[in-house]
Amino acid sequence: MRACGVVLLALSIPATAASGQTLKADPPHRCDACDEWNGPREPFRVFGNTYFVGVAGLGAVLVVSDKGSILLDGGLPQSAPLIDANIRELGFRTTDIKLIVNSHAHYDHAGGIAALQRASGAAVAASASGAGAIEQGEPPADDPQYAFGREASRFPAVKSVRKVADGETLRVGDLAIRAHLTPGHTPGSTTWTWRSCEGTRCLDIVYADSLNAVSAPEFRFTGDAKHPSIVETFRRSIATVAALPCDILIAVHPAFSDVDERLKQRALKPAQDPFIDPASCRTYAAGATERLDRRLAEEARTPNSP
Secondary structure (H helix, E strand, O other), X not given: OOOOOEEEOOOOOOOOOOOOOOOOOOXXXXXXXXXXXXXXXXXXXXXXXXXXOOOOOOOOEEEOOOOOEEEEOOEOHHHHHXXXXXXXXOOOOHHHEEEEEOOOOOHHHHOXXXXXXXXXXXXXXXXXXXXXXXXXXXXXXXXXXXHHOHHHHOOOOOOOOEEEOOOOEXXXXXXXXXXXXXOOOOOOOEEEEEEEEEOOEEEEEEEEOOOOOOXXXXXXXXXXXXXXXXXXXXXXXXXXXHHOOOOEEEEOOHHHHOHHHHHHHHHHOOOOOOOOOOOHHHHHHHHHHHHHHHHHHHHHHOOOOO
16 A cells, blocks of 8 residues: 555635525435435444444434544445534534545435535545546446446536545544545445544544445456456455554445444443444455455356457
8 A cells, every 4th residue: 555645624614605604405316225225323432532423224324523624435425414413413513624535436326415514614635546437426437336327327516626646644633534445346435533532542443445346237256358366456456445443434425434333232232332442444355355245256257349
């Protein structure tokens, strides 16, 4: 992984943003799973200054400080009001968000960013591929799900998205968040890491992007006449997540990091916080490897179209 410099964002907020705006949601996106994903979820403290503010099936995480907050992901377009309400329920203000970062540029993780950016005036950052997709409001042509088409894949666009390099650290005040490019699910997929503290105890927190080999029909991760193989790229991304310092894992889809079960266990045994699990990233990566291997076996059984 390439180490990059630190970028200070406290002074890079768009000058045209109106502080204190009331959030105005964009039209909802329609998909088979959207209603289930967008169900309400009580926000909660993960650890220290890190809070889960997402919805039933989609992650969104808030990291707070006295100098401003960082928000990771915005869910669906219709998730933005729920995320905004969750932030306020915890006693924080959406207008204090100075930076919004994205895991990957699909409608279920980037769709609410535009509304949340308008309400907060925050800068928005993503990988180079992800930034281009967010500015266009749709995935790029090399995205495995591109062939679903614009009508199925589009989401509200955002102007002037900062491009983030692998290993780059972004700062808002004393908050520092690091980007780890983990392409495969999308060409711009990014996993984010930071440290949160409670008193003198500090833990490494990972917001892991999807490592699922899912695609539009006929796309082959092993490559075809139109696309090269991305199998080795995908395996490197899985290995990257497995090797991260990782005390707490939150996946972009909460079910993949067992958020519901961990919340139940936390309520039963608060002294033994189940969210603290140094093996969680390795477990997550192992599951991704199994799913990728199954997908590659399916492709091997299916003739490659010319």
